[in-house]
Amino acid sequence: MYSDDDAAALYDLLNPWDPARSPDNAFYDELVLAAPTVLDVGCGTGAMLHRAREQGHTGRLVGLDPDRPSLARARRRSDIEWVDGRAADAAWSGEFDLATMTSHAFQCLVGDEELRASLAAIRAALRPGGRFAFETRHPQARAWLEWNPANAVELTDGAGRALRIWHEVESADDAVVTFNSTTAAPDGTVLHRDRSSLRFLAPEALDYLLAEAGFTVEARYGDWHRGPVTATSREIVTVAVRA
Structure with a gap:
């Protein structure tokens, strides 16, 4: 048998967090290292936050995920807060400068109700002016x-x-x-x-949902090198600000 714990370990093997080789990892690393407090929504095995500590981040780092085998791997570091739960159930209030959803985790929010509740909870967790960075595959x-x-x-x-x-x-x-x-x-x-x-949401649909939730889009990119969204873009990378 191949257990859920085995699957979580395999995820790390397939998706090592390496900013030197992966431009998406480098993009998020820059944001995380510049933010005093960070909430990683859908943190998985915690690789991004592990790396932030290794690079000298001394502020508050919190990882949130409903997958317990992944969180078990994340908890190999005890100097980071790990929380078992979904984005929609988060109950923080004005505690973070940055929230992230990496590795296309935003696309796991499929239903309208779950998506709206998740955006509301993420906004509430941010301080006024706090930023929410995430990416989706362009449809x-x-x-x-x-x-x-x-x-x-x-x-x-x-x-x-x-x-x-x-x-x-x-x-x-x-x-x-x-x-x-x-x-x-x-x-x-x-x-x-x-x-x-x-x-899979188009940019216009994303912008509508973000505005409805109380976010303003600060930046929108079509690739990990901060290029514009074009007719051939494969990604929609968004940095939104709590209005």
């Missing part, structure tokens, strides 16, 4: 077309097991894409499978 790029077994990844995990990992789209309707992620042995034996849904 025009249709990234889900690449999520198929032909693009499977083969690797060896930390326990020495050879693995094959792929995604398969189940449906793509009304800006919501539902897909299955499969981890298997080389012979095809399925070890672990997750079903997920992601919401």
